[in-house]
Amino acid sequence: MANAFVAAxxxxxxxxxxxxxxxxxxxxxxxxxxxxxxxGEFVLLGAYITYLAYAKGLPIWAGxxxxxxxxxxxxxxxxxxxxxxxxxxxxxxMLGTYALGLxxxxxxxxxxxxxxxxxxxPIGGSIDIGAMHISAWRFTIIVITLLVMAGCYLLLxxxxxxxxxxxxxxxxxxxxxxxISTPLMYGATFAFGSALAGLAGALIVPVFSLYxxxxxxxxxxxxxxxxxxxxxxxxxxxxxxxxIGTLSAALPWVMAPVVADVLVFVLAIVFIKxxxxxxxxxxxx
Amino acid sequence: xxxxxxxxHADAGGEIDVSVVERTAAAGRATAERKIxxxxxxxxxxxxxxxxxxxxDYLTVFATxxxxxxxxALSFDLVWGYAGIMSFGQALFFGSAGYGVALLxxxxxxxxxxxxxxxxxxxxxTFALLLGGFLLLGRHPSSVxxxxxxxxxxxxxxxxxxxxxYYLGGQNGIPSIAPMSLGxxxxxEGPAFYYLVLGILVVxxxxxxxxxxxxxxxxxxxxxxxxxxxxxxxxxxxxxxxIIFTIGGAIAGLAGSLYAFHEGFVxxxxxxxxxxxxxxxxxxxxxxxxxxxxxxxxxxxxxVSFWLSDNYRDxxxxxxxxxxxxxxLFRPLGLISFVLGERERVGSFGAKxxxxxxxxx
Numbered sequence: 001m002a003n004a005f006v007a008a009x010x011x012x013x014x015x016x017x018x019x020x021x022x023x024x025x026x027x028x029x030x031x032x033x034x035x036x037x038x039x040g041e042f043v044l045l046g047a048y049i050t051y052l053a054y055a056k057g058l059p060i061w062a063g064x065x066x067x068x069x070x071x072x073x074x075x076x077x078x079x080x081x082x083x084x085x086x087x088x089x090x091x092x093x094m095l096g097t098y099a100l101g102l103x104x105x106x107x108x109x110x111x112x113x114x115x116x117x118x119x120x121x122p123i124g125g126s127i128d129i130g131a132m133h134i135s136a137w138r139f140t141i142i143v144i145t146l147l148v149m150a151g152c153y154l155l156l157x158x159x160x161x162x163x164x165x166x167x168x169x170x171x172x173x174x175x176x177x178x179x180i181s182t183p184l185m186y187g188a189t190f191a192f193g194s195a196l197a198g199l200a201g202a203l204i205v206p207v208f209s210l211y212x213x214x215x216x217x218x219x220x221x222x223x224x225x226x227x228x229x230x231x232x233x234x235x236x237x238x239x240x241x242x243x244i245g246t247l248s249a250a251l252p253w254v255m256a257p258v259v260a261d262v263l264v265f266v267l268a269i270v271f272i273k274x275x276x277x278x279x280x281x282x283x284x285x
Numbered sequence: 286x287x288x289x290x291x292x293x294h295a296d297a298g299g300e301i302d303v304s305v306v307e308r309t310a311a312a313g314r315a316t317a318e319r320k321i322x323x324x325x326x327x328x329x330x331x332x333x334x335x336x337x338x339x340x341x342d343y344l345t346v347f348a349t350x351x352x353x354x355x356x357x358a359l360s361f362d363l364v365w366g367y368a369g370i371m372s373f374g375q376a377l378f379f380g381s382a383g384y385g386v387a388l389l390x391x392x393x394x395x396x397x398x399x400x401x402x403x404x405x406x407x408x409x410x411t412f413a414l415l416l417g418g419f420l421l422l423g424r425h426p427s428s429v430x431x432x433x434x435x436x437x438x439x440x441x442x443x444x445x446x447x448x449x450x451y452y453l454g455g456q457n458g459i460p461s462i463a464p465m466s467l468g469x470x471x472x473x474e475g476p477a478f479y480y481l482v483l484g485i486l487v488v489x490x491x492x493x494x495x496x497x498x499x500x501x502x503x504x505x506x507x508x509x510x511x512x513x514x515x516x517x518x519x520x521x522x523x524x525x526x527x528i529i530f531t532i533g534g535a536i537a538g539l540a541g542s543l544y545a546f547h548e549g550f551v552x553x554x555x556x557x558x559x560x561x562x563x564x565x566x567x568x569x570x571x572x573x574x575x576x577x578x579x580x581x582x583x584x585x586x587x588x589v590s591f592w593l594s595d596n597y598r599d600x601x602x603x604x605x606x607x608x609x610x611x612x613x614l615f616r617p618l619g620l621i622s623f624v625l626g627e628r629e630r631v632g633s634f635g636a637k638x639x640x641x642x643x644x645x646x
Contacts, residue, residue: 035430085614090430091371095569096613098562102606110599220441220558223434258449265442269435273419276431 409538
């Protein structure tokens with residue numbers, strides 16, 4: 001029983017991490033039609049900023065708050081300078097964002113060297129439920145993920161900003177004709193997606209420690225999750241992330257980790273092949 | 286008065302327009318007559334032939350590696366530059382062939398060149414047929430995004446598999462592969478291996494050149510420009526794509542088996558995302574959609590990184606990323622487009638007409 005509970009918690013917390021990372025990726029892919037290869041590096045930057053704050057003697061919380069702001073601002077600038085030119089061509093966008101990611105990743109590698117740098121958890125220790133102990137920080141990640149998810153959903157479905165954002169996604173020319181500044185909306189969306197990646201990086205760095213290839217590890221899982229969930233809505237990628245995250249964490253408990261690792265990807269690709277619109281095809285939010 | 290002025294203006298404009306049109310047409314004829322592409326190809330070939338004579342030994346070894354990678358780049362260029370299929374997992378075929386021949390050499394002691402190279406090619410072909418068939422064929426045409434992410438995922442999954450599978454050597458890969466042999470002769474690093482690889486590259490290059498200039502190549506170019514229209518013309522667009530993807534896989538497999546024997550070991554990166562994206566870099570730099578562009582791109586990227594990595598090891602990848610970004614933004618047709626005009630890049634297809642059309646009686 002206790003074992004099963006620990007397993008369930010592990011699966012849940014890994015699923016939450018994947019959801020957190022995919023949120024930004026999914027918003028950019030759904031709202032803008034761009035598969036952002038630099039998203040992993042935005043995660044890395046968020047982690048790096050948190051580490052920097054810790055190394056400078058600031059409280060880790062400060063770094064975690066700063067990370068999304070800084071990465072979001074960077075995303076806004078990059079969108080205005082570079083990403084904007086790619087909207088017409090999704091493949092070129094992939095290559096261009098890949099180049100951006102390469103620049104960011106190698107710069108960070110130059111700054112930290114080939115090391116694995118650890119950042120302590122801002123909330124240490126464990127939560128005890130009877131005989132079972134679960135990591136307090138991982139629990140916090142789950143809670144924050146739920147809050148961020150709810151926040152994003154409300155932002156997109158209940159605010160006028162979200163309405164304009166969705167209008168821009170649905171029909172850019174009509175949105176422009178209705179007086180919505182679509183370039184500004186695209187910039188804001190990209191900045192928002194980047195900020196989410198920065199937040200994800202900041203939150204996961206105590207769990208995974210900081211190294212230059214941190215982002216790469218999650219990037220492909222993120223893409224697969226977005227495709228499984230379905231591009232074009234907010235709920236789709238989140239659902240996909242939940243499925244992929246849960247499978248990646250759950251399968252190693254029942255089979256050899258190597259097989260499980262590969263099986264997740266194979267299953268995902270087969271699923272997308274036969275259901276290209278993804279789990280949730282509806283428009284919705 | 287105003288109207289007259291305007292008329293004069295219009296007149297002048299008309300005149301200028303005509304002269305511009307005439308001049309461009311004349312320039313077009315001039316470039317059509319003096320072809321740049323064969324000159325570039327000839328220069329590259331001569332340089333490649335002379336290279337081992339002037340290079341030191343360790344540089345010849347490096348040059349051999351570059352030629353093998355150029356062969357690999359050719360396979361990607363065929364798939365992306367000509368047919369417009371974004372294969373982000375080309376290393377899957379390169380690396381799996383490398384692993385395949387490494388296993389042949391390790392477990393079965395087969396190193397005969399006439400066995401291992403066809404075997405590697407066949408492995409690449411088979412994997413490409415399976416993956417390409419799955420991703421490209423089917424009732425509904427697959428989206429570009431799905432194909433590119435599907436190949437990327439395939440490559441990543443293969444990387445993870447190679448890392449975790451003990452039989453394939455895990456993280457360390459398969460070290461110290463016996464050299465490729467022909468009768469009693471062993472191909473070790475050096476001029477002999479170099480000329481062998483160069484010969485293979487030239488043969489494959491000529492085959493590709495024939496292929497992309499044939500009617501099949503014309504259909505591929507159509508696919509790249511507008512797949513739907515090609516389908517409306519009655520071509521089986523998905524089949525064409527699967528065929529070219531498989532050919533690309535076979536060439537990548539050939540390159541991978543040569544690479545495995547040249548380096549003497551294979552390791553998981555060879556099937557993974559790193560090498561997959563590297564080959565994309567080569568082709569984008571050189572210029573996709575021209576075969577020689579892929580070769581030149583490989584030589585430039587590898588050469589400059591070899592030269593810079595001694596002194597600027599840390600910042601070289603950053604520079605590479607910046608250059609790549611600049612090329613994508615401002616030179617989408619690659620470096621070759623500095624010397625090669627659009628007309629010649631597109632070129633002509635099929636058999637040449639016997640008489641020149643503008644040689645009027």
